[in-house]
Amino acid sequence: MAGTGHFTLKQGISQLTQRPKNWAGNVAFQAERVDRPSSLQQLQSLIARSAKVRVLGSGHSFNHIADSPGALVSLDGLPQGVELDGDSARVKVTASVRYAELGRRLHDKGYAVPNLASLPHISVAGSCATATHGSGDANGNLATSVSEVEMVTADGEVVVLGRDRDGDRFDGAVVALGALGAVVSLTLDVVPAFDVRQYVYEGLPVEVLDDHFAGIVSSAYSVSLFTDWRTSRINQVWVKQRLDESGGSPAGPDLFGATAADGPRHPVPGVSAVHCTRQMGVPGPWFERLPHFRPDFTPSSGEELQSEYMVPRRHAVEALHALEGLRDRIAPVLQISEIRTVASDGLWLSPCYGRDTVAFHFTWIKDSAAVLPVLGLIEERLAPFEARPHWGKLFTVPPEVLRSRYERLPDFRDLARRYDPSAKFANEFVATYVLDDA
Template sequence: MNNKPHQNLNATASAESILSSVSEEMSDYSILNWAGNITFSTNKIYFPQTVEEVQALVKQHARLKVLGSRHCFNRIADSSDVLLSTKELHKVVSLDSQAHTVTVEGGIKYGELAPYLAKNGYALPNLASLPHISVAGSIITATHGSGVNNGNLATPVIALEMILADGSVRAFSKENDGALFYGVVVNLGAIGVITKVTLALEPAFQMQQTVYENLPLTQLTENFREIVSAGYSVSLFTDWRHENFTEVWVKSKVADTQLNEAPKEFFDATAATENLHPIAGVPAENCTEQLGIPGAWYERLPHFKMGFTPSSGVELQSEYFVASHHAVEAIQAISRLGKQISPYLFVSEIRTIAADSLWLSPCYNQSTVAIHFTWKQDWPAVSQLLPLIEKELAPFNARPHWGKLFTMPASVLNSRYLKLSAFRKLVSELDPEGKFQNDFLNRIIHENTGGE
């Protein structure tokens, strides 16, 4: 059941001989992120296939940044020097049936990992809406799915292997590193290159999902907790044009192979009679199966099918997190901006995430509601709207998603991410010369700031 790990290269091999086998691409064209809104500041990119090759590259370069599946919408991974892609580091290293854990290389995508786990009788607690994202990239930005009892995708991590700025291999674990561990998991790419990740697993399970249409906003504000707790994972979609949520996706576990009979009505919303896309009018052929039809956990938890591989998404994304007890007020605040927001929006999604202890997680020490915006790719308009949204959410101490678009200054981030100063100290210890830093991190993490 265990995959054979990489064999170590000869310890006396020089960095030059190791790097001779590393694929390097010097493009005549620019390197873009998934959405195409970010052009990276260099076209020099390496594709190492082993830990030793990663070590050699880190030692060789004074500055570099790591790319996963390029699904971030801001410049968190940008570099004007060198990019290191984890695309070729996508193997399952081992599956431990005694400890119920899996160890994988950092570049593996959830769409590659999940079927392997299911085949061996295991599951991850949750998945994001899109399965085409890498494990390491998702962890370091605290990417998430939904569910009042489900943590973000970083919470199953129990151990990491990283290549630090001096090229050394450093293992971190929940068991051995105490508080330090909670600082290094959601690390924004500021500490090193994640080469291996160990994740806690649970037994595989079956799921079904039912979509409801036209949930009145009044029902949501009056019965918020009941609605978001109606399934294992619940997502609500709206374009803020009207006083309703266009769709509610309720994903439920199937107990003892017996289907749960979904009600035809749900807080005045009605069950859909055909598969739907989150964006009204878009064909649903690439969406995961609905209508209560059962399937494996990894075929229902995402909104989109594993087999559907998007080449790019002509969109922009922003997301803000507020404590659960502020959810209704925050949603009402955004609703008041509906006429300003809706012309530039594809769809907005509301999800819930359980509290955790990860220093830079938006869910640090608080159960959380996330308000997500998928924008049309009109940055001039969106750049004017984000400060308005952030102002409306300011009374609720909203925290932005690290991998998406926001305009909050460092002073605000310092007041809301309570462990940011501790993280800054950790970075200075593990990357004293700033090898993994860039303009984005220097601006929002390392800037000396006062209060809000």
């Protein structure tokens, strides 16, 4: 979800003298005010008396998904907490906690979450609400670790939904785009802490993927392919190897024709790797290796735009070839593109719902006028594969087309009417792409 990186809030209500923006600065929010309650009771009262309200997260979205015609609410003022229950192998996390902080605290206690996104500075609640993900054939998106959701609904009441108690309804409430209520805490499944080593390989011939895509993306716990779409080679393959799964054996000097890098690399060619997580096979804790960027590096602004499209994994090679025909349009406005795999899940609004997925991610230059036409071309090429865009990134897919790609959307609308009958948490984005059935 979009967030608070570009403005400072005081306790209570902040009247806006300057429109707050998202992390990348390409979206200026239209809210009348920004609230920063300091207690759960204040939040409940605020929501109950508001006609329209949306919750802000950490700022790493690129469209109007978090905007509100009424009030915006930052949960950063609420008491933060990370409560581990080792007996049940679960941790309760308040909404504004970032994965970087969660990772450190869990690891100190001997635990981990199964996967992390490339950037660890994003909030737990916002990431799960939009089905943000990492990489790995057997790894679901971050929301698949959620076992319980605690939220404040439209009438100001606190509602708790659990996987073990609420079954199908719970599956609709985890990836909810902020449309059901203000999530104040999530309970996540945890696993024993583990160590990872990371290698980067360079110069993978694209044609190798025709026969070996599955072998490459399943060659380690987490694998990412980076390309700038300028040549017939994949620039880099990032391989994150769990030591307890590799038998302690380091990776070899080549990978399907790609050769091991002779030093640390940044995904974007020519950029210093100083802020990237440790490479060259040096072992380290999971939370310092699964992301691409170091937890102690905090980005202040993003000179970029982002898009991402999720395609059924069985169509990975076909989709890749479809996009290759757009190299001359993609490359001039691109910084880097990442290709990852994500496991299928049963969360209604997850782009990975019901299908093992390959995700095509694009980090663009910060020029909307130049980028948006290219998105239309990409979406046209990926249309035969029913690509689902990431909810928090830029896309131009028509609403009726996007809605047709989520079979549980009617059920989600019923859930929204149950918890938010007056559409208090809805905004134009949510209404257009999710709640409207026209």
